[in-house]
Amino acid sequence: MATPGRVHPLENPPSFTFPKAEQKSDSASDDQDQDTSPFLSGQLSASPVPNETYIIQIPKEQILRQPPPEHAHRAKVYARRPLRRRAVRRCCCSLIASLICLLIAVGAAAGIFYLIIRPKAPSYSLSSVNMIGLDPVLTSASTPLSPNVEATIEANNKNKHLSILYQSGGTVDLYFEDTKLCSGDWPKFRQGPKNNTELQMQMTGSGILMTANTRDSLVNDQKNQSVPLVMHAKVPVKIKYGPVTTWKITAKVKCNIVVDGIAGEMTVLKDCSAKSNYLW
Incomplete structure (x- = not known):
């Protein structure tokens, strides 16, 4: 019995035989054979018959298998990163907007105070x-x-x-x-x-x-x-x-x-x- 994952040569490789073309009596068939025979001869000569044949056996569990649990954990971590970045961006934008509003309010109050009091240096x-x-x-x-x-x-x-x-x-x-x-x-x-x-x-x-x-x-x-x-x-x-x-x-x-x-x-x-x- 062959061990999974290894390659073994066959003892008696199969022989390949090619069917011979039928002889046709009419002249049309002779012309067709003369036209196609050079093509076939060139094709057959370009691919010689292999001397040995190899069979590769791969276990089924190596082809169709479930990914390890750490892959799922990594996928969850990568999916959480954009959410964290969005939360940080929202927090920074809210803080900046609050500071801008506070500065505007303080400036408006100072302007109103100056217009009402009209302070003068001694x-x-x-x-x-x-x-x-x-x-x-x-x-x-x-x-x-x-x-x-x-x-x-x-x-x-x-x-x-x-x-x-x-x-x-x-x-x-x-x-x-x-x-x-x-x-x-x-x-x-x-x-x-x-x-x-x-x-x-x-x-x-x-x-x-x-x-x-x-x-x-x-x-x-x-x-x-x-x-x-x-x-x-x-x-x-x-x-x-x-x-x-x-x-x-x-x-x-x-x-x-x-x-x-x-x-x-x-x-x-x-x-x-x-x-x-x-x-x-």
Whole structure:
């Protein structure tokens, strides 16, 4: 008995015989035989009779069989992947749409609030300045300076419905050109709507050195009784409207003034033209 899956040659291969063409008496049949005989002879000569014949036996269970269970599991996994991707895409699209709607709502509320309240930035002015400690610069540029400045600043809140809450940590610096002369602290207080408040500033400096060019400019301005000074302030503030209070905002104030000297009580020749940056 032959083993499944193997090839065995036959002991006695079958012989092949070809029938001979019948002889026909009429001339038409002779012509037909003459026409076809070369074709047949060429065909038979091109395919010789095989010497051996092989029989291949394949078990039936190898031809028709059920796929293994892991194939079905893989098919289920591959079918689930598109569903998961769709769910993730839907979730991302929903989240993006929600964020866009939230931003639109916040922007619309801020626009309506701005149109109703009409917020205005407060204004600042420097009413008086008293300075000591800059006299040595008139004789020598190499002498360290320790200036002391007392200034009165007026803060005016022009808003009808907004209060300004000045927080602790604010600073004030006084400059001549690029040289910082002294610095101080901005006081913490609350300024109500339509309120004008005077602030007393104490600014001090120590070990201040000037270059030769800066010293020459200061001496010339002192002779002309027109000394330009710049005050920089950084103040953390909060804006309050009714029960609503904003987060902390760092307001920056720049004030340009001109005084008639650098010693004693100085007269402000040019009032403070302050520039402040708030939310509006």
